[in-house]
Amino acid sequence: MSTDLTEALEDYLEAVYDIIDVKGGVRVKDIAERLHVKNSSVTVALRNLRDTGFINYEPYGVISLTESGFDEARRLSETHQVFRRFFVRILGVGKEAADETACRLEHTMAPEVMARFLQFMKFITTNRAIDEQWGEAFKQFCRTNDVSPGYLASPVNYMNDKTRVSQESGNGFD
Amino acid sequence: MSTDLTEALEDYLEAVYDIIDVKGGVRVKDIAERLHVKNSSVTVALRNLRDTGFINYEPYGVISLTESGFDEARRLSETHQVFRRFFVRILGVGKEAADETACRLEHTMAPEVMARFLQFMKFITTNRAIDEQWGEAFKQFCRTNDVSPGYLASPVNYMNDKTRVSQESGNGFD
């Protein structure tokens, strides 16, 4: 999307990020298990991510994220969470299916759609009691909560962020 | 998803379907333009779809869908339309971005998520005036409008279908 990484490599990068986040470190084995591939596939991918500057890594050595790797991985991970939340909370989908699908969507949303979707999520999660015509309410919400331009920069708190609101440009409904 | 076709081949198959639908026939060139690939790539894909029984085709000859090819393509195309509609009508996304993303999603939704999403779409398109708490309304809707089991068979009219309703099993919210 905003990198030259393939989808597969984005998955590896995100796995590194998430596993470090949870366990404090990553092993080749952890990544292989998470992505359902063999260790040897992980090794190749890690070499690739090292060559493109997203991780620090040498054979048999410690795996860590570079600064750009961290930023990119965080973006991916948080995008994943947004979808996951939508699937689980709104659609009522099981966590497994939600995760699997979210993992795919990270790579497949056009930026414009992604921006809109984040708006949508914000809308439905900050308006738990909707007491007027749903469509109009959402349109109105979009008019005053356009997050499109900046979502790539820091998508962290879109679910409950009170600060990141701006109102430039059109919102696609007009 | 429900075939052994790769995502790329599904795209080719859907292109054949859609172009025939619009123009009454398909040329290699048409497919190449639509999918942004070279003619030679199309030729290879068509041979593949012929070998797997989805299309009738011979070099320099007419391209048509077999029965299974038609069924499969229709399913893909209609799934595409559901997402496209969501992006355009609900999210207010531009048609191009909507199409591009919908094209990806066809292949990447776990069946459970797909089923839920169709429910969701039906909900928001048949309840234009939502006058009660949104989350509860949707949950209730899901309880009495479970389309999960049958969506693969004939997803044609889910946007405004009054007949395809059943209420077996859980709906994921309980």
Place this chain on the structure above:
DNA sequence: TAATAATCTTAGCGTAATCTAACAATACGA
């Protein structure tokens, strides 16, 4: 600490999908 287990890497292979370049078939206009 030496043997064994676990983990990781390398090398080589297979498949899918794309491309370019050269060639073949078809369509069309003079």
Place this chain on the structure above:
DNA sequence: TCGTATTGTTAGATTACGCTAAGATTATTA
């Protein structure tokens, strides 16, 4: 109908990514 333009095919190269098998390294434990 001949010649050119358009369209389609084939062959071969490339890239991405997975796998297996074999070997290297590191960890464990007797």
